[in-house]
Amino acid sequence: MNDWGDLADSFLKACAHRKILVATAESCTGGMIISLLTDIPGSSSMVDRGFVTYSNEAKTEMIGVSPETLEKHGAVSSETAHEMAAGALENSRAGITLAVTGIAGPDGGSAEKPVGLVWFGLALSGKPVITEKRIFENRGRDFIRRETVKHALGMGLRAMADQAAPVDP
Numbered sequence: 001m002n003d004w005g006d007l008a009d010s011f012l013k014a015c016a017h018r019k020i021l022v023a024t025a026e027s028c029t030g031g032m033i034i035s036l037l038t039d040i041p042g043s044s045s046m047v048d049r050g051f052v053t054y055s056n057e058a059k060t061e062m063i064g065v066s067p068e069t070l071e072k073h074g075a076v077s078s079e080t081a082h083e084m085a086a087g088a089l090e091n092s093r094a095g096i097t098l099a100v101t102g103i104a105g106p107d108g109g110s111a112e113k114p115v116g117l118v119w120f121g122l123a124l125s126g127k128p129v130i131t132e133k134r135i136f137e138n139r140g141r142d143f144i145r146r147e148t149v150k151h152a153l154g155m156g157l158r159a160m161a162d163q164a165a166p167v168d169p
Contacts, residue, residue, distance in 0.1 A: 004146065007153040008036045012046045014160045020095025020125070021048035022156070025063050025088040027075065028102040028118060030054060032149050048094045053084065063087030076101050076113050078131045085121030085129050095125040096160070098152045104144045114138070118148050124159050 015022050024034045034050025037043050051062050056075055059065035064087040065080055073079040084099035102118030109115035116136040123129045132155060136147045 004036065004150050004153070005039075007150060007157070009040055011153045011156050012037060012040055012043055014157055015046040015096065018095070018160060020046075021093055022046060023048045023088045023092035023094035023097045024050040024152075025059075025084040025097060025099040025121070026050065026052055027054055027059070027084075027100060028104045029100050029145050029148050029152075032145060033098060033100070033152055036149060036153075048092045051088055051091070059084060059087075063091055074113070076103055076117060076119060078119055078133065081119035081121035081131045082129050083121075085123040085131075089123040089125065096156060097121075097123045098156050099123075100148050100152050102144070102148060104141045104148075105138060106141060109138075116144050118144070118151070120148075120152055120155055122155055122159050127159075130159070 026033055031050055031052040037047050053059040053062055056070050060067055063084055065083040069079050069083055081099050081101050085097050088097035099121035103109050103113055103115050105115035116138045118134050120132045121129060134151055136144045
């Protein structure tokens with residue numbers, strides 16, 4: 001397995017250990033996280049669903065992101081990532097959700113929101129939603145998307161490690 005395959009495997013093992021399902025809400029990765037997770041044999045016992053919410057309409061219709069949030073803060077924002085993670089949790093049977101929204105390029109960047117900017121949201125049942133911002137080096141669309149997948153999985157592992165139960169390697 002490669003480094004992100006190992007990360008995905010560790011993440012699913014942590015979900016299995018805690019007996020929780022995972023769901024994703026993905027924009028800039030277009031389903032890469034859920035695809036990587038479901039590539040792993042036996043993942044059906046830990047994976048509930050993936051929401052590919054590439055458009056603003058999908059974010060609103062599928063997981064309840066507020067049109068006002070999108071209008072005021074934009075699709076690539078802490079507020080949107082927060083609502084994506086919370087909406088995926090609310091609209092699934094998952095105990096943990098990973099959400100990503102960003103600008104993978106090569107177009108779409110600005111001075112305020114450059115190519116490589118990604119906001120992450122994580123919802124763990126019974127805990128407050130957390131968001132994180134990363135600006136990845138603009139080494140191409142594929143690089144940004146792959147780094148986003150790795151960061152999201154790492155964020156999920158860290159969140160579960162912060163809980164009482166240990167993470168199995």
